[in-house]
Amino acid sequence: MVVPAEPDAAMPVSFLARAKRLLGQAAQRLSVRLEREPLDSLDALLRFTQTRAAFVSQKKLYGYLKARMGTRYPSMFEDDVFVDSVNIAKRHVFAASLSDITIHTVARIAAAGLAEPHARTLAIQCHEAGLTENAEELGAELVGHYRQAFAERLDNVHWQNLAAGGDCFTESPAALYHWAPIDDSLKRHDREIVQNSIRFAWAEVIRDFRARGVPDGIAADFLARTGEMTQRRTG
Numbered sequence: 001m002v003v004p005a006e007p008d009a010a011m012p013v014s015f016l017a018r019a020k021r022l023l024g025q026a027a028q029r030l031s032v033r034l035e036r037e038p039l040d041s042l043d044a045l046l047r048f049t050q051t052r053a054a055f056v057s058q059k060k061l062y063g064y065l066k067a068r069m070g071t072r073y074p075s076m077f078e079d080d081v082f083v084d085s086v087n088i089a090k091r092h093v094f095a096a097s098l099s100d101i102t103i104h105t106v107a108r109i110a111a112a113g114l115a116e117p118h119a120r121t122l123a124i125q126c127h128e129a130g131l132t133e134n135a136e137e138l139g140a141e142l143v144g145h146y147r148q149a150f151a152e153r154l155d156n157v158h159w160q161n162l163a164a165g166g167d168c169f170t171e172s173p174a175a176l177y178h179w180a181p182i183d184d185s186l187k188r189h190d191r192e193i194v195q196n197s198i199r200f201a202w203a204e205v206i207r208d209f210r211a212r213g214v215p216d217g218i219a220a221d222f223l224a225r226t227g228e229m230t231q232r233r234t235g
Contacts, residue, residue, distance in 0.1 A: 037212070038212055038214050039212045039214060040221070042125075042218060042221045044218070045218050046126055046129045046130070048209065049101045049102050049105060049126055049127075049130055050129065052097075052208075053097035056172070056205060060093075060201055061086075061090055061176060061180060063197070064176065064180055064194055064197070065086070065180065065181070065182070068182050068186060082181060086181055089179035089181055093172065093176050093179055095138065095142065095175075096172040096174070098127060099127065099146070099172075100170065100202070101205065102130070103123065105126070107168060108163055108210075108213065108215055109218050109219050109222075110160065111159070111160065111163030111164075112215035112216050113219065114222075121226070123150075123154060123157075124150070125222075128147070153171075169198075169202050173195035173198050173199060177190070
């Protein structure tokens, strides 16, 4: 799901040992930057939302921690209480990021002609896929919480308004600020900077989806699969 920034030579050996287990995921982060193929299917949409939620939440959470802690950043990962706090934060920021990017991408697909009831179904399927993919790390309780929170969010979504420029990225900035394990006496000076930083990161993701996304293709694939699943249930 979310992985720490790559360790450098100055980090303690035990921290390097912790990070080593995650190097495979770090390589996956690089592949995110190199992707160029069109996003024209439901599977492509599911992968895009999951990987971008992980990438943005990782980048901004660990970036904020490193900026705030400076030279103490490596040694802080020797503190098990701090590591536990980071793990809690990364789960919440990832889940909030998944909610935001799902809403944004589905809004653009809805604008291409997908009816609102279908848009809601697509959003739930996309969000559920991201939770399921990361269920082991998130834990059953948190998955249930964010599933319910997303359903409640959808009750107030107006897809056409969002496609016309409404702000889809509301949950992740708040989650990053709230859950980052930084002392409140320091954090209170950072709200605007921290929340804007993740919005800037999302701007790159938005440009990527606009460049490679094929909303008509995603909608057609989703509707075709929905029809197949309906036939199987009623056949």
